[in-house]
Amino acid sequence: MTDLSPARLERPSAVSFLGYTLGLVIVFWCLAGAGFSIDKVMSSPPRFADFASRAFPPNMDPQVLARLGWKMVETLQIAVAGAVIGVILSVPIALVAARGLIAGPAVNQIVRTLLGFIRAVPEIAWALVFVVAVGLGPFAGMLAIVVDTIGFCGRFFADDMEGTDKGPAESLTATGARKIDVVACATIPAAMPAFISTGLFALEKAVRSSTILGLVGAGGIGIELKVGFDLFDYPTAMTVILMIAVVVIAIEQLSGWARIRIIGDQQ
Amino acid sequence: MPTRAILSSTTSSVTDLDLIDPAARQARPVATGAHSALVSPVDIEAREVAKTFGDTAIFDGVSFRLARGEAVALVGANGAGKSTLLRCLMGLIPVSAGSVHLLGEETSAAQGTALRSLRAQVGLVSQKHNLVPRLSVLSNVVHGFLGKSPGLRHWSHMLAPDASRSAAMHALEKVGLADFATRRADRLSGGQSQRVAIARAIVSRPKVLFADEPCASLDPSAGEDVMELFFRLVKDEGVTVVFTSHNIEHALRFGDRILGLSNGKLQLDATAASLSPSDLRGLYD
Ligand SMILES: Nc1ncnc2c1ncn2[C@@H]1O[C@H](COP(=O)(O)OP(=O)(O)OP(=O)(O)O)[C@@H](O)[C@H]1O
Ligand SMILES: [Mg+2]
Numbered sequence: 001m002t003d004l005s006p007a008r009l010e011r012p013s014a015v016s017f018l019g020y021t022l023g024l025v026i027v028f029w030c031l032a033g034a035g036f037s038i039d040k041v042m043s044s045p046p047r048f049a050d051f052a053s054r055a056f057p058p059n060m061d062p063q064v065l066a067r068l069g070w071k072m073v074e075t076l077q078i079a080v081a082g083a084v085i086g087v088i089l090s091v092p093i094a095l096v097a098a099r100g101l102i103a104g105p106a107v108n109q110i111v112r113t114l115l116g117f118i119r120a121v122p123e124i125a126w127a128l129v130f131v132v133a134v135g136l137g138p139f140a141g142m143l144a145i146v147v148d149t150i151g152f153c154g155r156f157f158a159d160d161m162e163g164t165d166k167g168p169a170e171s172l173t174a175t176g177a178r179k180i181d182v183v184a185c186a187t188i189p190a191a192m193p194a195f196i197s198t199g200l201f202a203l204e205k206a207v208r209s210s211t212i213l214g215l216v217g218a219g220g221i222g223i224e225l226k227v228g229f230d231l232f233d234y235p236t237a238m239t240v241i242l243m244i245a246v247v248v249i250a251i252e253q254l255s256g257w258a259r260i261r262i263i264g265d266q267q
Numbered sequence: 268m269p270t271r272a273i274l275s276s277t278t279s280s281v282t283d284l285d286l287i288d289p290a291a292r293q294a295r296p297v298a299t300g301a302h303s304a305l306v307s308p309v310d311i312e313a314r315e316v317a318k319t320f321g322d323t324a325i326f327d328g329v330s331f332r333l334a335r336g337e338a339v340a341l342v343g344a345n346g347a348g349k350s351t352l353l354r355c356l357m358g359l360i361p362v363s364a365g366s367v368h369l370l371g372e373e374t375s376a377a378q379g380t381a382l383r384s385l386r387a388q389v390g391l392v393s394q395k396h397n398l399v400p401r402l403s404v405l406s407n408v409v410h411g412f413l414g415k416s417p418g419l420r421h422w423s424h425m426l427a428p429d430a431s432r433s434a435a436m437h438a439l440e441k442v443g444l445a446d447f448a449t450r451r452a453d454r455l456s457g458g459q460s461q462r463v464a465i466a467r468a469i470v471s472r473p474k475v476l477f478a479d480e481p482c483a484s485l486d487p488s489a490g491e492d493v494m495e496l497f498f499r500l501v502k503d504e505g506v507t508v509v510f511t512s513h514n515i516e517h518a519l520r521f522g523d524r525i526l527g528l529s530n531g532k533l534q535l536d537a538t539a540a541s542l543s544p545s546d547l548r549g550l551y552d
Contacts, residue, residue, distance in 0.1 A: 174389070176413070177414055185413065
């Protein structure tokens with residue numbers, strides 16, 4: 001009986017062999033650039049154990065917990081305020097970014113490029129810019145979250161609207177409706193489940209970002225993390241890290257639950 | 268239940284609706300000029316219309332004139348181009364050649380406000396119903412007014428003027444769905460959503476109605492009722508109705524005139540009285 005199935009491994013051609021080699025070289029070059037050192041990897045477990053022994057148990061002093069708790073509340077306020085304003089502002093921006101909706105291709109491209117630029121700049125850099133513009137404090141952090149949310153939602157809301165079924169919009173166009181009415185009555189309602197889902201992701205992202213804004217003085221719990229490490233107060237720093245983890249996971253759960261409650265009944 | 272509702276309300280609601288929209292009672296102006304030679308003014312005229320999608324020719328050389336108050340059945344096999352022709356007539360997609368005149372205006376050349384006000388006088392029931400999901404049935408019907416009175420007030424039944432809301436309820440009554448007004452449009456059966464689409468198309472009292480397979484998802488009795496409703500619009504209000512149908516019996520019974528598309532040409536244009544079912548079957552070979 002002859003075996004008709006192909007060989008398990010094909011011999012790579014010269015070109016693909018060259019490709020694999022080049023890929024490997026690039027990876028090693030990057031490791032070198034990143035200061036990769038076996039010595040440091042080997043010596044890190046004891047150092048890490050040293051940090052852990054000094055950080056545990058976390059600081060559970062009620063007074064400290066109350067102070068950190070309030071800082072956490074401020075963090076969430078920054079995140080929610082920034083995300084809500086960002087989501088609201090994203091809708092009109094997405095309308096001009098979406099192809100074939102109300103603006104022409106040139107405008108779509110310009111707006112999409114601007115949104116790409118906003119996303120390319122990390123939120124911590126936006127926070128630095130706003131600290132310069134409006135001074136230290138949570139307001140600078142909130143503005144950074146607003147801008148970051150617009151970069152994210154502006155683009156994905158536009159994609160969501162481009163992806164909706166064009167049928168209802170065509171039928172409303174057939175009644176003689178204006179473009180703006182068609183968008184309001186057909187496109188936006190059809191894209192609403194996607195908007196809600198994207199908006200909740202934006203909120204999760206905002207909560208994660210808001211916890212580190214304090215590192216650059218833009219409000220929130222991040223400042224406590226920085227002070228804890230600067231003063232070698234590792235137990236307090238550990239409390240902050242655990243709080244952040246708990247809050248971020250809780251927000252993700254909550255948003256997952258809300259997503260199912262609001263749009264899950266679609267199916 | 269729907270049977271009763273449609274039949275009983277078609278007769279009474281004509282006067283009810285006129286209270287809301289007195290202008291609708293006025294006699295429709297008679298077209299002048301080129302068409303005055305005809306007894307009845309021409310509402311729809313296609314001259315040598317052709318349509319291609321990319322390299323694919325769908326039809327060409329399609330010409331016909333439809334008089335006011337005619338009921339016209341457009342028949343042809345799947346993919347013959349019936350829906351495409353209706354889209355061209357409404358100016359929803361451009362024609363590749365030829366011209367289309369609707370209510371005395373050239374659709375294929377109209378743009379912007381002129382095209383919109385032309386469409387506002389025409390109703391369309393599309394093959395896929397195309398209701399806006401997540402919105403209520405009543406809001407979907409209220410959208411039928413967006414052409415005649417644009418703006419926020421017709422975005423939702425909650426914002427709509429009383430006159431529009433009650434006209435929308437009347438239209439729902441005509442199709443037997445008044446009890447479904449607050450139901451979400453994506454929670455309807457296929458036949459129910461088809462009837463809501465019909466209500467949306469007739470709510471603003473169009474002069475011309477295009478209905479793309481209006482009975483496709485309807486059970487036999489509801490299908491009869493809908494055809495009966497169209498028949499009354501034609502007879503009582505002088506609406507010009509163009510409907511597509513795969514039901515030969517419907518086409519011959521409710522159409523005054525039959526247009527048949529086949530192999531990219533208008534192969535058939537004759538009065539229903541002069542045709543037999545076997546003449547129509549020939550189109551599907
Ligand atoms: N937007 C489009 N782009 C390319 N081809 C299209 C497009 N719309 C329709 N067609 C093609 O044009 C042809 C005619 O389609 P159309 O929907 O008009 O047929 P129909 O007569 O309405 O058929 P049915 O009885 O199935 O509804 C089909 O072959 C279809 O694939
Ligand atoms: Mg069709």
